[in-house]
Amino acid sequence: MTESHFLFSKDKPLRWGVIGCGSVAEKKSVPAYRKTLGFEVHSVMRRDAKKAEDYAKRHNVANWTTDAKAVIEDPNVDAVYIATPPDTHKLYALQVAAAGKPCCIEKPMAPSYQDSLEIYEAFASKKIPLFVAYYRRSLPRFLQIKQWLDEKQIGEVRHIQWQKTKPPSEMDLSGEYNWRTDKIVAPGGYFDDLASHGLDLFTFLLGDIEKVHGVATNQQGLYSAYDAISGSWMHTNGITGQGVWNFGTLDRVDKVEILGSEGTITFAILDEAPVELKNSNGHQILEILHPEHVQQHHVENIKNHLLGNGEHPSLGKSALHTSWVMDRILGVM
Structure with missing residues (x-):
């Protein structure tokens, strides 16, 4: 079959x-x-x-x-x-x-x-x-980034880094039940729900990850899951990566930078923000809106x-790899 x-x-x-x-x-x-x-x-x-x-x-x-x-x-x-x-x-x-x-x-x-x-x-x-x-593997905003990378608009990619931080929500502070912060449902807390999107996208843009390390802890004691995680990794092509996910900071930040030998690409994974390209040709800023129903594409x-008209970009195999990366960052494996 x-x-x-x-x-x-x-x-x-x-x-x-x-x-x-x-x-x-x-x-x-x-x-x-x-x-x-x-x-x-x-x-x-x-x-x-x-x-x-x-x-x-x-x-x-x-x-x-x-x-x-x-x-x-x-x-x-x-x-x-x-x-x-x-x-x-x-x-x-x-x-x-x-x-x-x-x-x-x-x-x-x-x-x-x-x-x-x-x-x-x-x-x-x-x-x-x-x-x-x-x-996100199917959204035009991130396909534009992939196009820039494929066109070598920033030369050879050297490193990718992501900071995703935010203050605790009212629900966190009140102690109201939230499955996203219940370690039985989501051991990594908001990391499981939010960071999974970015880590999966990074492998789509830059290739699979072969080495990864991380630390995870609960700094605030507001819920049972982790609330502070950091990780570092290396893609199979030698590109290095680093991420910080902290859900008890003063400011809300969602910023990814891809550093290349000839330029930089900057964007957000979760927030509504433009994609930016800086290289020897100048500074290009594009506003690319998501569809009304974000899963449409x-x-x-x-x-x-x-229908047999092409392979979907997010299949079980790639998602399994993302699960492996997440477990490594959380120190499970």
Whole structure:
């Protein structure tokens, strides 16, 4: 069996089932699936029946349930999108693989490399398409950066560095429960949720990472997960990298610099900011807006992949590598 087994007809929509319809599914993702020609959102699942029903009504989805298994095993569901917190990704993903259906999982793939590996192997062994929602690989803003790098606009890349810092939120200070800072769900805290986007993008832009080290601690004691992490790494091509992620600082900063032999590229991973190129030709600043539904290009690329019109840039294999890098920075491996 090859992935061609999963190619769908242009004359028949591919029907998606959605597991988890919280904040990410509200605007970023599920509306993108609904607006993609050839895709249909057949059903949504959420453990809270009232919230599931409300979501389905507001987004014009015909079917809703509180039972994930019912969605996964529904013969009218062709593919499944998992949009739950990371601690249940493996649980649902393995069920989807057993059902033999293509799947897209929200990032990170799982809370650990070992869990991610189990997911990857379950799909790879059956040659079932597995996508992970590292959608920045598909966004025009970051594709512009890749184009500059491919064109050698800053010469040979020497180093990449990222500072992502912010003060604690009101939720952090109040002690209100937040799965993003619960070490059982997300051991790295906001690092798992936010840094995963950047680290994955860096491998897309600069190649895989072969050496990585890091330290992680909890400085504030506001929650159980880590709140201060730093890491350093080297890509397979010799490019070095460094990152600082601290969620208890005075100022909010999101700044990446790629240093080359003949110039510099500066941009933000998460904040709305222009991309900047400095080289011997001058200083170029570009404002490249994201689409209304930020996963739109990512979802379009899923469609193209399943139609056999090119490979999606964020598959299980690349997401597995990102999980390995994150575990190394956190000192898990």
